[in-house]
Amino acid sequence: MTGERYDVVVVGARCAGAATALLLARRGYRVLLLDRASLPSDTLSTHYIHPNGLALLARWGLLDALMATGCPRIERISHQVGDVWLEAKAPVVDGVDFTCAPRRQVLDAVLADAAVAAGAELRDACEVVDVTFDKGRPVGVTYRTRAGGRDTVAAELIVGADGMRSTVAERVGAPIEIEDQRLTCIYYTYWTGIGADFELYEQPGRLVGALPTHNDQTLVCAYFPSAEFAKVREHALDSYLDNIRATAPGLFDRVAAGTRTERLRGTNNQRNFFRQACGPGWVLVGDAGHHKDSITARGITDAFEQAAMLADCVGDGLHDEARLREGLRRFAEQRIARFNPLYRMALLAGTLDVSPYRLAVLRFLSTRPDLVERYFAVGAGIIESEQLFNRQLFAEMSAHRAGTPR
Template sequence: MYDVIVVGARCAGSPTAMLLARKGHRVLVLDRAEFPSDTMSTHFMHQSGLARLRSWGLLDRLAATGCPPITEAVWWYGDLPIRGSAPAYDGVAEAYAPRRIVLDAMLVDAAREAGAEIREGFTVRELIIEDGTVVGVRGRSHGGQEEELRARAVVGADGHRSLVARTMNAEVYKERPSITVAYYTYWTGLKRGYEVYLGNEQQVAVMPTHGDACLIVCALPNAEFGRYRADVEGTYHQIIEDTCPELGKEMREHGQQMEKFTGTKDLPNFYRRPYGTGWALAGDAGFHKDPVTGQGIADAFRDADVLSTALHRVLTGTGEWDQEMANYEETRNQATAALYEFTCLAATLQFSDRMRQAFTVLSYDQAEANAFLGLVAGTTSVIEFFSDEHMGGLVERSKDVGDRELTLTRQAAATG
């Protein structure tokens, strides 16, 4: 009998298990994957998620894997560059875009080192439910016999198609259909940092990752999936040609594509009620959203922290299940509400007139550019940035073209 069984060993599952094991609980993690194992992701880890990794003692370990730190971003809106750095989050200034084959294996190792039992290559087929309470799981290792494994609580950290959530009919709310479709692959030979190109209903992002490589992802509105279905490679390169032809030229002249294209149109947006009697959800299983703002990994880390604390209180008799789980849900929803709305809006790949005007100011006002970049890093309040007062001020200033030209002239002079 385990204290907790965690289904899924990636960004939500392994940290949840690690933190519970560090508190002395008997934890079993089951994943059908065998690590190191890759998964679909564009890898961007913002400062908020990295701060949590540091608090677990794992940020230095990630840095030591050779993943290049990202200290500057350049977002392009047409010919307007928004260049800068998100304000530091709890002292963490850099971002990273680690290959998931590296990050996820590191998280599994950390959970195992903490004392969690990890069974890779084990598929959970169903939950054991007695009197309406989840008391364990049934499943099997590759080629093995079916086994029954029991625990005081089962955590579904099993991704957005979560078996745990589906079996328990977890209530879904704030649901929106898939908004974008995105395909990516890796390139070497390019001299590129972290760049985002905001095009007309299309978007390109470049992420420097392990192995002197860049991940380049190209997104379209989900309704245009037919373009990708007809021709993934042609569509990918056409988006780059339309949005950032200079990058396309460099890719043709110096780039080598490392791997085949990966992508999906299955990017739904929803919250699930993340608990019931004997079960809880963490990460994508409980809250899934478009990857355009790159929040999934940091959200999974926050869930791991908050949920493991709640479970610890229940397991040690210092908290009641319903109250602790209600607090967990409330904490998650409060932390994510504004960024969820921003994510769904950003995923339309369209910009209001107000935003277009604001981009003008962001291109020459360093503090405003940094604040904009801090929206996705968790260091700028979405509500304050998009308040009428702040956006109205940016729009007013955008009319002052003289100010912009003066600043650009000064910048050009300063950089020689």
């Protein structure tokens, strides 16, 4: 045991953990960042980042570094629902007028490198196996070292950024506060020779997405209801291709003419929950504290937002127990206020419901470019859904149906 002391130990060094380590190190704290994976490495995730996520990367001075890795800019977004086609330019946030979908081994490395440049210490291939306590308060972690030994380090704050199956959450006993049933399962892989903007296609019970990423590859993903997983998995590649053929025939023709470059990956384990956000000496960020169906592609952007929120709430109060407690309390409050509406939106999207009513609303939006832009801004979490789907919209819809000018 080295028994080294840090201000903060962050467990998990991907988009939530590396971003948190970066921001706390920039505030002058002594930060240790641990991950059990050997980094850089890929992880099970498609990887679309909403414009507000990119705006945070820009604020942290990392967007240029990310784009310099050869990540393609996405400038147009489209969403076909049934026979309704919605298309617009990417929403603009803080001057960032594009989106992108970087491979995780690239994105996570840009963040971890920046954390290290800010003074954080990164130890990968180190698995945290326990949280240590003093009089009931977490005071450090024990981890398996790269060489196979064990080490215990002390810290005033333990940050669990260790994903949906968080060891930190389990060891500190963070209860699930809100939980909903699983809704979708997903399969995805990569193709060359396709070319795509961000394209979404939806039919009842099915959703298909295409995203350009590094090395001229296009990620194509296919969503199914979670209840169909056992059947889908039996012949996963056929199910995946059948879904694309039925939901997005034009995209299917491009896929059929392209070349698959990687194995098919999939999961049915997309839990929907909020865990308790924090307690004395510990806090959870990213998937560790709040997980939702990937259908709204928000996990990465949300992880960035939570990292920024936590760093602001902790501020310079880490060494003062009362201020730290108050900062963490504010983090918990802000987390639920910001992410509960987005969680509800993901639960709605996860039903894969294409009702006649929804189609009628979307058909009306499709007649007005300003409304289509707002529709994508809602999807990105830039404006709240009530700012679009409100009484004024429904009044305008009625007037449109009656043929009266608005």
